[in-house]
């Protein structure tokens with residue numbers, strides 16, 4: 001097979017995170033990079049050894065020789081750029097989240113279904129070693145009937161909202177769960193065959209202002225309760241604004257056969273308690289299950305991959321996209337799964353505006369023409 005010719009937009013920002021995955025995959029040739037920053041564009045062109053560089057995405061689409069694009073621009077560009085690339089028949093790997101509104105989400109589904117190109121959401125946390133291990137344990141029935149999960153994303157990120165202003169607009173300039181996919185992505189893999197079909201969302205009020213003295217539209221801690229089609233319960237908290245140390249991601253999972261708790265602080269271990277005869281409910285380190293349950297893609301991970309984000313998650317998300325193009329099979333996070341982890345956040349914005357009312361989350365599979 002000829003090498004896949006890839007163009008990267010937003011190449012100087014998040015795009016650079018794909019330098020190792022793209023340059024170590026001999027199925028890939030980065031033919032073009034695009035970024036509005038002249039200095040960044042130059043840096044990215046050198047990093048990816050790309051033949052061409054562009055300041056305008058549409059110039060890249062029409063002038064470069066491309067089979068695929070990686071979209072690593074701010075959130076407001078994800079759907080317009082994905083749709084334009086899909087209409088050109090290109091394969092698309094797009095950064096998270098998938099869309100900004102239900103209307104954009106529908107537009108994206110229509111474009112994917114009418115295109116010869118494939119679409120994958122680049123949700124790298126789905127590929128984290130520990131979260132994949134938990135998914136394997138769930139799939140093997142070790143946690144029994146899994147019925148409850150709690151997750152948190154606490155990033156203490158006010159400064160970052162000023163460094164990249166699109167985040168001030170789209171992440172904390174809206175009220176609700178505005179960045180859900182890093183949590184809902186891995187977590188929904190622990191509820192196989194299920195999806196979130198309704199949410200209720202509330203917040204803790206406003207206690208901080210931005211450097212201009214303006215209040216954030218987002219409340220400081222926002223909590224979403226979600227029920228799945230199979231009537232399981234998920235509770236998720238997003239906190240970007242509170243003055244406190246960041247703690248990244250926290251998860252808890254409960255089933256009839258056991259439970260899982262992610263490490264609360266650095267230095268702690270992920271732990272699991274199983275109700276079977278051998279374990280008798282005692283806490284064990286999650287790593288004790290690696291020998292039996294670590295997925296193949298993690299066993300075969302090249303050493304260089306651990307230098308990429310999520311200790312290899314960025315490498316695996318990219319590799320999965322290339323595998324899908326090469327084999328012609330469905331990508332590991334297709335548009336429907338990508339929207340299953342995006343839409344609850346969008347609907348939470350409506351719920352919080354309606355004083356926590358439960359609101360249905362649409363199933364994007366039902367939008368098919």
Ligand SMILES: NC(=O)c1ccc[n+]([C@@H]2O[C@H](COP(=O)([O-])OP(=O)(O)OC[C@H]3O[C@@H](n4cnc5c(N)ncnc54)[C@H](O)[C@@H]3O)[C@@H](O)[C@H]2O)c1
Pocket residue numbers: 009010011012013014015034035036037040055056057072073074075077095096097122123124164309
């Ligand atoms: N999956 C992850 O772990 C992860 C991590 C960080 C960011 N992201 C996502 O990646 C995206 C970008 O985030 P970021 O932190 O790189 O943002 P950023 O603002 O730091 O950088 C974005 C880059 O895109 C360029 N750009 C902006 N508009 C453009 C346009 N119209 N055409 C071409 N280039 C353009 C900018 O010059 C910049 O180099 C966001 O959607 C974010 O959510 C994902």
